Amino acid sequence: MSQNNSQNVYRTTSSRVGKMLAIMLGICLVGGVIFFGMWDYWISQPAPVVAMMAGEKTHAGPAEATGITITQDLQFLESADFRSLTFNALIDEPGANPTIEMSVGDKVVFNVVNDGMSFHAFGVTKDTEGFAGIIPGSEVAAPTNPLITPVTKPNIITVKIL
Amino acid sequence: MTLELQKPRPIWQIMFSTHHTDVGLLYLISSLTFLFLGGSLALGIRAELFLPGSQIIADSMTFNRIFTVHGTTLIFLFIIPFASAVGNYYVPIMVRYKDMAYPKLNAIAFWMIPPAGVLIWLGFADFTWYATPPYSIISAPGPAADMWIFGLKILGISSVLGALNFVVTILKCKHPDMSIGQIPLLAWSFLSSSLIIIVAIPTFAAALLMLLTDRLGVSGFFNPAMGGDPISYAHLFWFTFHPEVYVLVIPAIGMMYEIIPRFSRKPIYSYNSGIFAFVMLSIVGFSSWAHHMYATGMSFTEKTVFMVGTLAAVPASAMHVFNFVATMWNARIRFSTPMMWAVGGIALFFSAGAGGVVNSAMPLDFTTHDTYWVVGHFHLFVMGTIAFGSIGYLYYMFPYVTGRMYNETLGKIHFVMSFVGTVLVFFTQHVLGLYGMPRRIYDYPPIPEWIAMNQIATVGAIIIGISMAIFLANMIYSAGKGKPADTDDPFGLGGRYYYPFEAKNPSH
Amino acid sequence: MSGHSNWPEWIYVAVVIALMAWVGAEAWETERLIEHVPADAKTIIVTGQQWFWTFEHEDGTKEIGELHVEVGKAYKFEVVSTDVNHSFNIHDYVVLIDAIPGRVNTVWFAPDKVGEHDIQCREYCGLIHYNMRGTLYVTEPTS
Numbered sequence: 021m022s023q024n025n026s027q028n029v030y031r032t033t034s035s036r037v038g039k040m041l042a043i044m045l046g047i048c049l050v051g052g053v054i055f056f057g058m059w060d061y062w063i064s065q066p067a068p069v070v071a072m073m074a075g076e077k078t079h080a081g082p083a084e085a086t087g088i089t090i091t092q093d094l095q096f097l098e099s100a101d102f103r104s105l106t107f108n109a110l111i112d113e114p115g116a117n118p119t120i121e122m123s124v125g126d127k128v129v130f131n132v133v134n135d136g137m138s139f140h141a142f143g144v145t146k147d148t149e150g151f152a153g154i155i156p157g158s159e160v161a162a163p164t165n166p167l168i169t170p171v172t173k174p175n176i177i178t179v180k181i182l
Numbered sequence: 183m184t185l186e187l188q189k190p191r192p193i194w195q196i197m198f199s200t201h202h203t204d205v206g207l208l209y210l211i212s213s214l215t216f217l218f219l220g221g222s223l224a225l226g227i228r229a230e231l232f233l234p235g236s237q238i239i240a241d242s243m244t245f246n247r248i249f250t251v252h253g254t255t256l257i258f259l260f261i262i263p264f265a266s267a268v269g270n271y272y273v274p275i276m277v278r279y280k281d282m283a284y285p286k287l288n289a290i291a292f293w294m295i296p297p298a299g300v301l302i303w304l305g306f307a308d309f310t311w312y313a314t315p316p317y318s319i320i321s322a323p324g325p326a327a328d329m330w331i332f333g334l335k336i337l338g339i340s341s342v343l344g345a346l347n348f349v350v351t352i353l354k355c356k357h358p359d360m361s362i363g364q365i366p367l368l369a370w371s372f373l374s375s376s377l378i379i380i381v382a383i384p385t386f387a388a389a390l391l392m393l394l395t396d397r398l399g400v401s402g403f404f405n406p407a408m409g410g411d412p413i414s415y416a417h418l419f420w421f422t423f424h425p426e427v428y429v430l431v432i433p434a435i436g437m438m439y440e441i442i443p444r445f446s447r448k449p450i451y452s453y454n455s456g457i458f459a460f461v462m463l464s465i466v467g468f469s470s471w472a473h474h475m476y477a478t479g480m481s482f483t484e485k486t487v488f489m490v491g492t493l494a495a496v497p498a499s500a501m502h503v504f505n506f507v508a509t510m511w512n513a514r515i516r517f518s519t520p521m522m523w524a525v526g527g528i529a530l531f532f533s534a535g536a537g538g539v540v541n542s543a544m545p546l547d548f549t550t551h552d553t554y555w556v557v558g559h560f561h562l563f564v565m566g567t568i569a570f571g572s573i574g575y576l577y578y579m580f581p582y583v584t585g586r587m588y589n590e591t592l593g594k595i596h597f598v599m600s601f602v603g604t605v606l607v608f609f610t611q612h613v614l615g616l617y618g619m620p621r622r623i624y625d626y627p628p629i630p631e632w633i634a635m636n637q638i639a640t641v642g643a644i645i646i647g648i649s650m651a652i653f654l655a656n657m658i659y660s661a662g663k664g665k666p667a668d669t670d671d672p673f674g675l676g677g678r679y680y681y682p683f684e685a686k687n688p689s690h
Numbered sequence: 691m692s693g694h695s696n697w698p699e700w701i702y703v704a705v706v707i708a709l710m711a712w713v714g715a716e717a718w719e720t721e722r723l724i725e726h727v728p729a730d731a732k733t734i735i736v737t738g739q740q741w742f743w744t745f746e747h748e749d750g751t752k753e754i755g756e757l758h759v760e761v762g763k764a765y766k767f768e769v770v771s772t773d774v775n776h777s778f779n780i781h782d783y784v785v786l787i788d789a790i791p792g793r794v795n796t797v798w799f800a801p802d803k804v805g806e807h808d809i810q811c812r813e814y815c816g817l818i819h820y821n822m823r824g825t826l827y828v829t830e831p832t833s
Contacts, residue, residue: 044215051300062305070320243817493711543720
């Protein structure tokens, strides 16, 4: 371009380049702090449609508390051939899959440990299969953020049984 | 027209400026930042895949998020903004106009990019850069998914605004003495890619909105449980994104049209073929989208139609390769850094296209679909052609923008290492795909051939990473302390350097 | 336009077009042949879900994660999904078709050698996509 021939060329300086880099690095650091500081939040919520697809479940309001608390330890186990998934003992052994008897208004605390060989999440449900019917509030970990093995993650959940 | 126009200005004045060179500079800095951010994620992926089992990433969810953000960042936050940087800086100069047609809109289009980038990076969604339903509706967790959707919506709007600006500037604001058949091929490349953007992006904008409402549960476009069809998203997505890959590659080829004739010290072999090839590619590019969907269960006729559409675009791309080779034939070539990048880019463009012909053949696609063959193929395009062309052009415009010269030796070392690394990673991945390794997997069974090829690819990636670090150091140091350049002919080519077209009325 | 002859370019473009036409014709013919499902192919219903494969044979036998077939026989897979997109793939036999919820996709093959092969998922489906694998056992015919 002919007009450039007569124009003086002004160039930037290292200090200005340094200032620009400092600004950008600062933005990245602040963003990193926010992201890592809230690590669990960003992938914590299933889409609203998932709850809608679970259908209309009649979860009536909480009952009046009786003051009784039942504690149940649940140790999740997988058999060696992965065909049996049980709590507390392998299938057909005594103590497997405990039954909890409680009355309306009691509080139950589940301490869940994943001693299986892969990732799992848990919840309380009325259905015989599937996880669409898991009672909100009774979830231990989530499908997208499961319990990694073998880590003890006791989770206190309060379930009001109707 | 170097970085500081009259005297050193405060940084905030550059940031709020609407002048096309300032906006171009902002796009440049932002796109290079995201190049390095996205590239670091790639290094993380390759480090993890060095061996079966967990290396540096503890769980597959994190890995899934990393490759999603890697792809999203490099496509939407590096390649497209970098092209906008070059376009903003040079299109007004090329058409001999004082600025872009809509300077304020231009600045607004740029300033949409940082917030969108923040949304994408803070959320770090996990559903791949395609966001295919039903996974992205019923399985992908929020708010990361929703932040990604909003981020991409903003980026789409930014792209369309920029494209409108380019089209109006080139067609309506060009110098009255200049006919459309006289603007440089780089300007033609921006005209083509902008027209494609205007036609193609609105489809994806609609698809994104539908994805969002599906996630909220108020609609069931793609959710089978609510009567929708996931394949319709694939059609909408690929209708945009197949032409979009031409949007990505056409500016890079345009940049090579600036570099190769000049460094060959010969005029381009056929300017008209260049125009024809750009226009044909833009139009025919709309006819091939469902070659990405051969495995979804389409009928034989549908697959045939799209195969024909895909193959029809090959001659247009091939014309560009011929044009470059014919230009370099018997020329006194000066292999400075920009020329090396451009020529390397053309060689890799040719290999990428050759591999692509395999994918387009319906039965062969069943071997390669969703394996590392596809990963190698498209990376030869985005890295081998587009990044190579872009980086070469960055070296080319460096003296013009900063008034200084970068270190030529380091530039050549950067090229050689990147070329070797690119070949090591992406050619190997073609073979890896033939051995059956699927894409997007955090871990793989200990098959010896897979392990060996993954290790070769990781070594290649590390070589690229080191070369990029050298590049960054070169750019930063030379911007402030490089040798002052002769802005009329920084590369010692002899003759005019930029835009030899002279207005008939010299006072314009 | 330009002062040179451009017959090399015309020849080059003609060669490229001829090459693409040949690729297209061969691909068309091959696909036409492989899409023709033999009449005696046995149907196997393949269900993909997050994150495992299940199979149901014509006689009602169900298998999880493993598939047993006999050498020399033709099998037609009807592939479905219960949740998100998956893709049923037996790479060694180039069996590949997506499992899309809400539709049934069909692909067939006829294994010609006894052996074991990997079944994998070839469409990203989330957390354990990388391990959504199975094993195909091709055995001698029992009868």
